[in-house]
Amino acid sequence: MEFDQNNAVVQLCVKGMTAEGEGKIEEAKQLFQQAWDTATNNFEAFTAAHYLARNQQDINIELKWNLEALRLADTLEQDGMNGHYPSLYLNVAKSYETLGDHGQAAHFYQKAAESSEYLPVGGYTDMIRSGIAAGLKRVGKANPMDIQVEALVNAWCEHKELRPLSMILPAYVGNLGTANDRTKLLSAFSYLSATRCLSVDEQRTVGEIIAALSANS
Template identity: 55%
Template sequence: MNFDPENKVVKLCAQGMQAEAEGKIDEANACFKQAWDAATNDFERVTAAHYCARNQPNPLINLQWNLDALKYADAIKEDSLKGHYPSLYLNIGKSYENLGDFASAGTYYQLAADNAIYLPEGGYGNMLKAGIADGLKRTGLKPFSNAVLDGLISAWCERKDLRPLSLVLSAYLQCMGTESDINKLITALSYLSATRCLSAEEQGKVEEIIAELAG
């Protein structure tokens, strides 16, 4: 589905985000509500509902808007919308978490993780992956993890060894266990291995992790 920056609903939501950035929350919410009232198709309803969920002091209303956004997204049934689902599921998970329903929250965080393969490369996708991983942890579920690497990272943090942390930590925290994310982690670990900045013991562990992940 093509994104049209001139679409009336999109423009109203953009105005709302600008007002929100300026601290004008009431004005922002008014723009989002205008966008909802102006929506005439499912794509516009997804967009408006997503923004109407923002700044809602009542967690039940926040949840309902997020569920509405998902409902209208499901009605569209277009592959081009797949990249939106991680965010939709993440928002619903957080809504349930705010209501204390950790079982439902975990379900939606896991759905967000399962759909993370559709996220774009770069800052936006990385930000969502980090949020999904945090949500999984808070609800008692495990994102991708490796016990040996956990131990290495703990040791590097303890001795404030910034070089290995800078090379590996971002790829590890954003890893959802998908093939693409695993490959990124292997690449990061391979760069670290090539620097030969670790002790022989830690170097050996890194090489073992690479072999395990590549296998």
């Protein structure tokens, strides 16, 4: 769903972000609150709630607004909102994680991962996917295969093994364990394996990763 730059609520939120960028946090919060008070429909309220969650000193209030933004998103036409859900789920997950509720945090990080397929290609998407991946790892949701892949990538980075890195990194960065992500990793590791450019131990590890990815495809 597109944001109308001429919309009064959107304009207030833009002013709030400008104030925030200038370090005027209280002014920004007031502008976001004004946006909320001005909202006349669920999309405007969703927009304002999303920004009201920012810069809250009380994490419970931050969570309240993140959950409200998510609730309002659920009332809107879904196809137009799909691209918003990864960041919405990510924000809710981060709030729960900060509160120490890792169960709820893991739940929403996983929902963020599952909805990430709707994100377009670009820097914003890379940032969101990276945030989701880091969150999943912090709450203990990285699976053993992810740890195995990370160990290989870290070793290649340490020894400046550019050839395997060039083949694997595009599929590895921001990998969230979705079906599409697994397919990309499987293709990358299969191609790497076929080049036979690795040590015996690394070749064996890559074979194990390929088998695990194939079994989960």
